[in-house]
Amino acid sequence: MLDVIVRERRLRWPIAAHFEATVRGQTVRAVERRAKYILIRFDTGTLILHLGMSGSLRLVKLDTTPKAHDHWDIRVDSGWILRFHDPRRFGSLHWTDTDPALHPLLAKLAAEPLSREFDGEYLYRATRKRSVAVKQFIMNSQVVVGVGNIYASEALFRAHISPRRAARRLSRKEATALAKAIKDVLGEAIKIGGTTLRDYVNADGAPGYFRQKLFVYERKGEACRVCKTAVKQFVQGQRSTYWCSTCQV
DNA sequence: ATGGGCACCTGGCTGC
DNA sequence: TGCAGCCAGGTGCCCA
The missing domain is CATH 1.10.8.50 (Helicase, Ruva Protein; domain 3)
Structure with a gap:
């Protein structure tokens, strides 16, 4: 990842002030999901994102001008930008440097509906x-x-x-x-x-x-x-x- | 521990 | 046509 740009910090929870500095320059190691949270794993931690009711993630070309409600970008090495768009701002973005399963937003979640456990x-x-x-x-x-x-x-x-x-x-x-x-x-x-x-x-x-x-x-x-x-x-x-x-x- | 209500926002549709 | 009012794919938190 080459860069992180945040245009609007006021999502469901404000994006932490040190967020860009924490994530900038790291390499994506895996992308996972838990409930409706998307987990992007890096070497030193995990990004936890939620799309809320109106959020979306798109890959756009490097020089694409941001539109209204394009709240943050992650610029990746391949020359594309992962862009988060969310008119209602019910989406969220968190960083954790420990096991994401222990994060307060995930810790109490019950079984996945499509798992064998849920019957x-x-x-x-x-x-x-x-x-x-x-x-x-x-x-x-x-x-x-x-x-x-x-x-x-x-x-x-x-x-x-x-x-x-x-x-x-x-x-x-x-x-x-x-x-x-x-x-x-x-x-x-x-x-x-x-x-x-x-x-x-x-x-x-x-x-x-x-x-x-x-x-x-x-x-x-x-x-x-x-x-x-x-x-x-x-x-x-x-x-x-x-x-x-x-x-x- | 459980249940109920509120909160965060903007945009699109409806009906006057 | 303009505008006020209502409703919306989510879910965490506070309070009784």
């Missing part, structure tokens, strides 16, 4: 004694990571479970169906590039096509694809929840 039995065990609504429960990163607002509604639809059900009211069979639904929904969505609701595009400029596969999300008032009942919407924890009152109990 029906794991979810069933986790739901015991939890009175919170199951939709909020599966969006809790201390239960399972990676389940955002769209996929929470979709997974519950596929598992035929009402989003309002108390987590502890799930049977072992339902927990198993829900764990499978979470894996299926995320796996399928990833395969076709995610869900483009408005303007999201991937690094090549292509939208995600999972929107066409949504059963309930943003379909309020439209006919359920299974039973034709009008899809309902309400708010849980300040987030919109969509569901079919006929298919989900």
Whole structure:
């Protein structure tokens, strides 16, 4: 890496003052992921980044003029710039010189949804004694990571479970169906590039096509694809929840 | 320990 | 056409 340029330090957490000096001149050794955090490993530490709701990373040519909301650049030896763009500034950038798994943002994260560890039995065990609504429960990163607002509604639809059900009211069979639904929904969505609701595009400029596969999300008032009942919407924890009152109990 | 609510931002869409 | 109001793909933190 040749250089680091920060134009806007006010992301979700301010970028540390010594950040550029710490990272400048180092060599990228590996790129990994944990939950929705991207980990870029260098010789003396790891960069932890999150894209928030509106962030994106692009490789641009060296002389590309920065646009509004292009908050930082990492200039690499190959002559390209890794550029972070984030209109809402919900993204973040951290540096750690110890094991990133121990970083406060990562230390308490639960299982990866697509891992073998996350299965029906794991979810069933986790739901015991939890009175919170199951939709909020599966969006809790201390239960399972990676389940955002769209996929929470979709997974519950596929598992035929009402989003309002108390987590502890799930049977072992339902927990198993829900764990499978979470894996299926995320796996399928990833395969076709995610869900483009408005303007999201991937690094090549292509939208995600999972929107066409949504059963309930943003379909309020439209006919359920299974039973034709009008899809309902309400708010849980300040987030919109969509569901079919006929298919989900 | 758990659950609920708030916070951080800008931009795009809706409806008057 | 202009503009106010509302809503949004996330998630950590504070408080009861």
